[in-house]
Amino acid sequence: xxxxxxxxxxxxxxxxxxxxxxxxxxxxxxxxxxxxxxxxxxxxxxxxxxxxxxxxxxxxxxxxxxxxxxxxxxxxxxxxxxxxxxxxxxxxxxxxxxxxxxxxxxxxxxxxxxxxxxxxxxxxxxxxxxxxxxxxxxxxxxxxxxxxxxxxxxxxxxxxxxxxxxxxxxxxxxxxxxxxxxxxxxxxxxxxxxxxxxxxxxxxxxxxxxxxxxxxxxxxxxxxxxxxxxxxxx
Numbered sequence: 001x002x003x004x005x006x007x008x009x010x011x012x013x014x015x016x017x018x019x020x021x022x023x024x025x026x027x028x029x030x031x032x033x034x035x036x037x038x039x040x041x042x043x044x045x046x047x048x049x050x051x052x053x054x055x056x057x058x059x060x061x062x063x064x065x066x067x068x069x070x071x072x073x074x075x076x077x078x079x080x081x082x083x084x085x086x087x088x089x090x091x092x093x094x095x096x097x098x099x100x101x102x103x104x105x106x107x108x109x110x111x112x113x114x115x116x117x118x119x120x121x122x123x124x125x126x127x128x129x130x131x132x133x134x135x136x137x138x139x140x141x142x143x144x145x146x147x148x149x150x151x152x153x154x155x156x157x158x159x160x161x162x163x164x165x166x167x168x169x170x171x172x173x174x175x176x177x178x179x180x181x182x183x184x185x186x187x188x189x190x191x192x193x194x195x196x197x198x199x200x201x202x203x204x205x206x207x208x209x210x211x212x213x214x215x216x217x218x219x220x221x222x223x224x225x226x227x228x229x230x231x232x233x234x
Contacts, residue, residue: 005158009021009022025150087114088116
């Protein structure tokens with residue numbers, strides 16, 4: 001199963017008020033494991049970046065001035081995500097901006113399946129903070145480099161959070177291995193205990209057993225072990 005963990009940064013909260021995308025970050029997962037393939041682009045929004053937005057993500061009008069327009073990068077984005085399921089924190093916000101930008105370049109809206117990790121966390125941990133920083137603290141994920149919101153960094157952190165929400169694949173594998181070791185150790189202990197408690201095995205027959213065996217042999221008629229000898233005489 002191919003999934004894309006995705007995040008965006010923008011100039012504001014609503015594309016219908018003239019706000020635009022300034023950054024897209026994507027991390028590819030295959031069967032819930034990062035493949036190492038990422039997509040990261042800065043975008044010239046063709047407008048000024050308000051100070052309050054720049055304070056969140058650190059991307060200024062000057063920094064973005066020489067970056068490509070959305071119309072120049074959207075095919076790379078579409079080619080990267082293809083038909084993968086999108087994993088997004090507060091998905092409604094990002095999908096709203098992406099579809100608005102796609103509409104401006106004459107491209108259809110996204111049809112990908114979407115998993116919203118914000119909704120998942122609110123269901124899983126009702127009443128607890130569900131922002132990315134809080135989730136990193138909950139799962140012990142290092143987010144010390146997150147001085148600003150960044151689309152690629154946040155996608156990478158969200159990918160780690162998502163894997164924990166799905167059961168923590170690496171931890172799960174470790175537990176399986178540890179259980180196998182414990183089971184083998186338990187079996188070894190049981191065998192050792194049995195060997196200590198069982199009486200030593202007697203291999204040689206007693207004189208009484210030898211006499212009883214001789215009597216039994218005389219009573220047997222045409223025993224099977226005599227068949228080769230009879231065949232040789234025929």
